Amino acid sequence: MRFSKFAERFASHSGTRQLMDDLGQLQHSDLEILNLGGGNPSRIPEVHDWFSNKLRELATARELDNTFAAYDSPQGNQPFIRAFARFLSAHCGWPISASNVLCTAGSQASFFLLFNAFSGAYATGEKRRILLPQMPEYIGYTDLCLEADAIFSVPSKIALTGDHRFRYSLDTVALEQLDGTVGAICISRPTNPTGNAISNADLEWLLRLAEARDIPLILDNAYGNPLPGILFPTELSPPRWSKHLVACFSLSKLGLPGLRTGMVVADEALIDVLISANATLALANNSLGARLVLDLLVDDQLAVFAKQIIRPFYATKSRQAIAYCDAAFVGLDYRIHESDGAIFLWVWFAGLPITAQALYQRLKQRGVLVIPGHHFGPGHSGASKHLEECIRISYAQPEATLQRGIAAIADEVRAAYIRGQQ
Ligand SMILES: Cc1ncc(COP(=O)(O)O)c(C=O)c1O
CATH class of the missing domain: 3.40.640.10 (Type I PLP-dependent aspartate aminotransferase-like (Major domain))
Structure with a gap:
């Protein structure tokens, strides 16, 4: 069977697909996983409960009938x-x-x-x-x-x-x-x-x-x-x-x-x-x-959720995650991008002796997932030394996961300096 050019684009797996496959495999292993890699938002109790309760209320009142039974x-x-x-x-x-x-x-x-x-x-x-x-x-x-x-x-x-x-x-x-x-x-x-x-x-x-x-x-x-x-x-x-x-x-x-x-x-x-x-x-x-x-x-409750619940929730998490990094990365050559928003920290280890991909692999073996920087160069051909020194960490995770994951990153970066490229 031959594929069209359209299908061929997808026959060679994209970075996104590889990362999703990795995550799937890890989930079926016995390893405890500290997932700082994904793009899932946090489950903010007030917001999550509002959606669950509203769903129940609409279903009970049969108001959802038209939603699922009609285009x-x-x-x-x-x-x-x-x-x-x-x-x-x-x-x-x-x-x-x-x-x-x-x-x-x-x-x-x-x-x-x-x-x-x-x-x-x-x-x-x-x-x-x-x-x-x-x-x-x-x-x-x-x-x-x-x-x-x-x-x-x-x-x-x-x-x-x-x-x-x-x-x-x-x-x-x-x-x-x-x-x-x-x-x-x-x-x-x-x-x-x-x-x-x-x-x-x-x-x-x-x-x-x-x-x-x-x-x-x-x-x-x-x-x-x-x-x-x-x-x-x-x-x-x-x-x-x-x-x-x-x-x-x-x-x-x-x-x-x-x-x-x-x-x-x-x-x-x-x-x-x-x-x-x-x-x-x-x-x-x-x-x-x-x-x-x-x-x-x-x-207009949405604006209230955004300003009074969601924004402060993530602002606090961002500050906490930065504090964990500053504590764990002491002595390392690292820089964190100023955190204006979204749910990630972007960390640059200038002069990292291994690529971010190699760091990702080593962390994955310990059950810690981050995303290596080279995936974030859409439209950029060829290697970028800068991207290969960066990783993305999601801070939407529970505090304990974040703290242990960041400690593991610090360990592996220190080990990379000691072991060099092997
Ligand atoms: C910057 C950005 N744009 C778009 C999306 C896609 O979001 P969705 O397709 O879930 O609406 C994401 C998801 O993580 C994102 O981070």
Whole structure:
């Protein structure tokens, strides 16, 4: 049996697949696992209980009947879409309505549609690519474009901000010099894996760059404001509304990753195209997530959850995780990226004598999972010494897991200096 080019792309396993397979294998072994590798959000008791109770209440009142026994429209659940547009108008000041919103099967699915809507062959005969204006960037962007080499990234600049801290920033000089083959710009804010969130000024700069080129700026808001609210510096605000802005949201990091619901907010003409694509791909989405969150939108309880529960919960966890690292890594040459949000710490061991992949393997043998840095270079060809010195640690785990996992990382990094590359 021969495969098409489409299938061949998936026949050679992606980094994401390898990591998921590793995790699956470990779960079936006898080893106790300290999983600092995955992207699962924490189970925040108040939020988790609210969802469980609401589910029970809706099921008892038979209000879920239409949710599971009927297809929604390919745009998504209409009451949810209307309420979400009102919620964003209120919290971001955007002059939008229901026709600016589409629901998808999670934001990973949104990016699949968007990246292929703006990369590859155009009717004019030109070929365009997706630009990631920062790198390191989200691993999930890596294999989304159906055409080869249709995504590229510009490595971020590094600034040392304190004894054991650093920060990335946009290389605006390199970004200004790009040619006309860019079909869309995409950035996550805050960023998975680094926890970086670009400033208001840099975001406005990117939006103007997109407008000047008449291409979209895709803003991945999987962790940001107004939902789920895992963004710590209070001065960071949403961008202004623009025909060129495509804002992507998700219910996953609110605590509902299993319900696979994403929202794309964009100019009506683009939403119209995406509705048709979504109808072809899925007919309609799972509407359970939308139905559950609808009641949080109606009385603005979602904003209260984001600001008063979710944000402080993760801000505390981030500070704790940094404190564990600072205590465990004493004497090592390490730097942690400033933690603006998302659920990860990004740690750079400058001069590490082994690759982050080798460190990952050694940790895995002890049942400790982290993600090695080289996976976070989507659109970057060739090796990057910097990425090979970095690892991503999820701090969404319970405190004891985090503390023991970080201690194990410190052990293995120290051992690497003693043993060298063997
Ligand atoms: C930056 C970023 N974007 C998008 C996603 C995909 O989220 P989902 O498909 O669950 O909505 C994730 C998941 O971890 C993420 O970290």
